[in-house]
Amino acid sequence: MSEHAVELVRVDKHFGTVVAVDTVSLSIRNGEFYSLLGPSGCGKTTTLRLIAGFEMPTAGQVYIDGELQGETPPYRRPVNTVFQNYALFPHMSVFQNVAFGLEMRHVSKEVIQHSVFEVLEMVQLPGMERRRPGQLSGGQQQRVALARALVNHPKVLLLDEPLGALDLKLRKAMQLELKALQERVGITFIYVTHDQEEALTMSDRIAVMNKGQVLQIGTPEEIYERPASRFVADFIGETNFLEGKVAAVRNGEVAVEIGDALLVYAPLERDAVVGDTVVIAVRPEKISLSTTPEDPRALPGVVREVVYVGTDTRYLAELAGQVTVMVREQNLAEETARRLSAGTAVYVCWQPQSARLLRG
Amino acid sequence: MKRERQLKGRRGRWLRHILTAHGLVSYIFLYFPIVVLVVFSFNASRYASAWRGFTLEWYVSLLQDAAIGAALKNSLIVAGGSTVISTVFGTMVALAMERYDFSGKLAFDSLLYLPIIIPDIVMAVMLLIFFVLAHAQLGLVTIIISHVAFNISFVAVVVRARLAYFDLSLEEAAQDLYANEWQTFARVTLPLIMPGILGGALLAFTLSIDDFVITFFTSGPGSSTLPLRIYSMVKLGVTPEINALSSFMLIVSMLLVLLSFVLRKGGEGEIEIV
Ligand SMILES: Nc1ncnc2c1ncn2[C@@H]1O[C@H](COP(=O)(O)OP(=O)(O)O)[C@@H](O)[C@H]1O
Ligand SMILES: [Mg+2]
Numbered sequence: 309m310s311e312h313a314v315e316l317v318r319v320d321k322h323f324g325t326v327v328a329v330d331t332v333s334l335s336i337r338n339g340e341f342y343s344l345l346g347p348s349g350c351g352k353t354t355t356l357r358l359i360a361g362f363e364m365p366t367a368g369q370v371y372i373d374g375e376l377q378g379e380t381p382p383y384r385r386p387v388n389t390v391f392q393n394y395a396l397f398p399h400m401s402v403f404q405n406v407a408f409g410l411e412m413r414h415v416s417k418e419v420i421q422h423s424v425f426e427v428l429e430m431v432q433l434p435g436m437e438r439r440r441p442g443q444l445s446g447g448q449q450q451r452v453a454l455a456r457a458l459v460n461h462p463k464v465l466l467l468d469e470p471l472g473a474l475d476l477k478l479r480k481a482m483q484l485e486l487k488a489l490q491e492r493v494g495i496t497f498i499y500v501t502h503d504q505e506e507a508l509t510m511s512d513r514i515a516v517m518n519k520g521q522v523l524q525i526g527t528p529e530e531i532y533e534r535p536a537s538r539f540v541a542d543f544i545g546e547t548n549f550l551e552g553k554v555a556a557v558r559n560g561e562v563a564v565e566i567g568d569a570l571l572v573y574a575p576l577e578r579d580a581v582v583g584d585t586v587v588i589a590v591r592p593e594k595i596s597l598s599t600t601p602e603d604p605r606a607l608p609g610v611v612r613e614v615v616y617v618g619t620d621t622r623y624l625a626e627l628a629g630q631v632t633v634m635v636r637e638q639n640l641a642e643e644t645a646r647r648l649s650a651g652t653a654v655y656v657c658w659q660p661q662s663a664r665l666l667r668g
Numbered sequence: 669m670k671r672e673r674q675l676k677g678r679r680g681r682w683l684r685h686i687l688t689a690h691g692l693v694s695y696i697f698l699y700f701p702i703v704v705l706v707v708f709s710f711n712a713s714r715y716a717s718a719w720r721g722f723t724l725e726w727y728v729s730l731l732q733d734a735a736i737g738a739a740l741k742n743s744l745i746v747a748g749g750s751t752v753i754s755t756v757f758g759t760m761v762a763l764a765m766e767r768y769d770f771s772g773k774l775a776f777d778s779l780l781y782l783p784i785i786i787p788d789i790v791m792a793v794m795l796l797i798f799f800v801l802a803h804a805q806l807g808l809v810t811i812i813i814s815h816v817a818f819n820i821s822f823v824a825v826v827v828r829a830r831l832a833y834f835d836l837s838l839e840e841a842a843q844d845l846y847a848n849e850w851q852t853f854a855r856v857t858l859p860l861i862m863p864g865i866l867g868g869a870l871l872a873f874t875l876s877i878d879d880f881v882i883t884f885f886t887s888g889p890g891s892s893t894l895p896l897r898i899y900s901m902v903k904l905g906v907t908p909e910i911n912a913l914s915s916f917m918l919i920v921s922m923l924l925v926l927l928s929f930v931l932r933k934g935g936e937g938e939i940e941i942v
Contacts, residue, residue, distance in 0.1 A: 360844060362840055362843075381843065381848070382840070382843040382844050383843045383844070383845075383846045383847055383848050384846075387844075388844055388845065389840075389841070389844045391837050391840070391841060392837075393835075393837060395835065395837040395838050395840065395841035396841075397838060397841070397842075397856060398838075398860070399859050399860055408842070408845045408847070408855075409845035409846055412845055412846040412847045412851060413846050456845070457844075460845070460846075
């Protein structure tokens with residue numbers, strides 16, 4: 309058994325002049341919940357289809373369980389897919405749908421019977437064997453699609469936005485259920501989504517894609533806390549971007565001049581020399597506001613907007629040189645909750661290690 | 669809605685009466701001859717001038733008429749044979765057109781519709797010339813070939829309509845679940861387009877069984893079909909047997925149309941599920 313369930317080595321996929329997948333390399337470990345995350349049209353589905361065997365790479369290699377796939381057709385690959393629109397066979401019952409893969413592999417009738425009932429139990433659809441897909445709700449169809457794939461005990465399960473068609477509440481519940489299911493069966497999941505929150509919630513590791521390229525691979529925490537590029541920082545969560553020039557580099561820290569009046573600091577995580585054009589990214593929840601200058605590096609400013617959003621309050625603070633930053637403050641117990649009003653003079657401050665130095 | 673309200677005025681009421689009358693007259697014009705035909709097939713009198721009571725005599729004499737029996741057999745052979753052949757080939761043509769890109773596809777595509785558009789008489793003459801040039805002996809085989817020639821187009825068009833909104837991810841799902849190309853076709857594609865194929869086959873059968881012009885030109889001695897037989901009987905005058913035979917064919921065609929309607933309905937239900 310190979311250490312990696314799936315490996316892509318410098319894979320390209322072109323459709324005519326469209327470059328759908330551009331030198332993508334991925335190493336997905338056994339048992340991992342691995343997400344491909346990116347905006348619509350960035351090549352997620354195509355990457356999945358290259359693994360499933362519905363598309364052949366223009367260049368590069370696809371390995372499944374250590375074996376080079378080459379031109380191997382989909383029906384000889386040890387992977388199964390949960391399709392975006394489920395693709396259940398409308399002319400077959402739920403039982404026949406789920407049994408299809410086992411039947412094609414000439415599994416005995418008794419074993420099929422037993423396996424199908426077991427997997428329907430697992431996805432919480434017992435007693436639905438005789439229904440047609442058309443008689444099921446969206447959520448139930450989704451479970452049948454999952455059962456139809458899982459019953460084969462594939463090496464890898466490929467899921468293409470499987471929760472995309474469900475409403476928000478059901479989607480949230482299914483996220484947790486899917487994650488628990490994956491841990492229970494121990495099958496490698498490759499999960500395609502454009503929903504960053506979903507990817508953060510469910511994944512062991514995430515590959516963030518844009519325009520056919522993989523921009524960053526890491527755990528949800530790494531991706532969120534240490535985005536490698538402006539695109540990743542922007543796509544995942546909310547971020548303040550401050551553009552400026554490096555003014556000084558010392559003690560593993562960089563000082564960046566924003567406009568002519570502001571000086572902000574960030575850890576020196578990549579090469580930078582004085583004069584470089586860079587971007588400092590700070591998450592709104594890492595910034596604090598106070599009415600007194602408690603920190604020598606605090607920046608004076610004025611509250612411009614206050615928006616109450618239930619769990620927290622959002623402030624828009626204007627700093628010198630008309631630079632604005634968004635700040636999120638959690639709404640704690642009511643008696644201690646303090647709300648600043650628009651027009652209040654404040655000091656804006658964050659820990660230096662909360663800021664990220666990115667290429668301009 | 670708005671229109672209806674406008675028609676409610678005084679002038680509107682007159683207009684409505686006229687329209688109703690017009691509709692009635694049209695229906696009488698269309699269906700009166702058919703009703704007469706059916707009624708007189710049960711008339712005890714040999715002549716259509718008067719009603720002399722109910723009888724099944726003419727239907728019995730049909731059954732005993734050897735020439736009509738032979739014509740019926742020919743009709744069934746021609747319709748059955750040409751339906752089977754054109755359904756198989758028409759379905760293959762539809763699959764090729766819908767699924768594959770090849771050079772000259774557009775030309776093929778337009779040519780496919782030609783037999784539907786060409787007047788029967790032109791097609792009949794064309795086929796006759798072809799058979800004469802090929803030194804083919806005119807008979808059941810040449811009739812079947814001719815019927816296949818126009819039926820393929822009809823079957824292909826009907827099946828293609830069904831294929832046009834076939835969800836390709838269903839075939840991918842089958843292949844993902846270890847079905848090879850043949851198994852995918854047999855277990856997923858074929859069952860799902862079957863209503864279209866059966867609809868096409870029924871259409872082909874209906875068109876074939878009542879074709880006159882093309883059959884007339886391409887038949888030889890001893891290969892008369894029912895329509896040709898009726899024609900030669902009519903030349904000697906309209907008899908109650910002809911009424912009976914026509915009524916019989918009327919019932920059969922209506923049943924076929926009903927069947928194809930039911931099939932198409934069933935098909936639609938399934939597509940909604942997709
Ligand atoms: N079969 C195809 N033919 C041509 N272009 C395609 C095909 N499949 C995908 N593409 C293009 O490749 C790009 C990536 O598509 P896709 O992988 O579906 O993106 P995603 O799943 O991330 O939304 C898009 O620009 C899309 O239009
Ligand atoms: Mg997609």
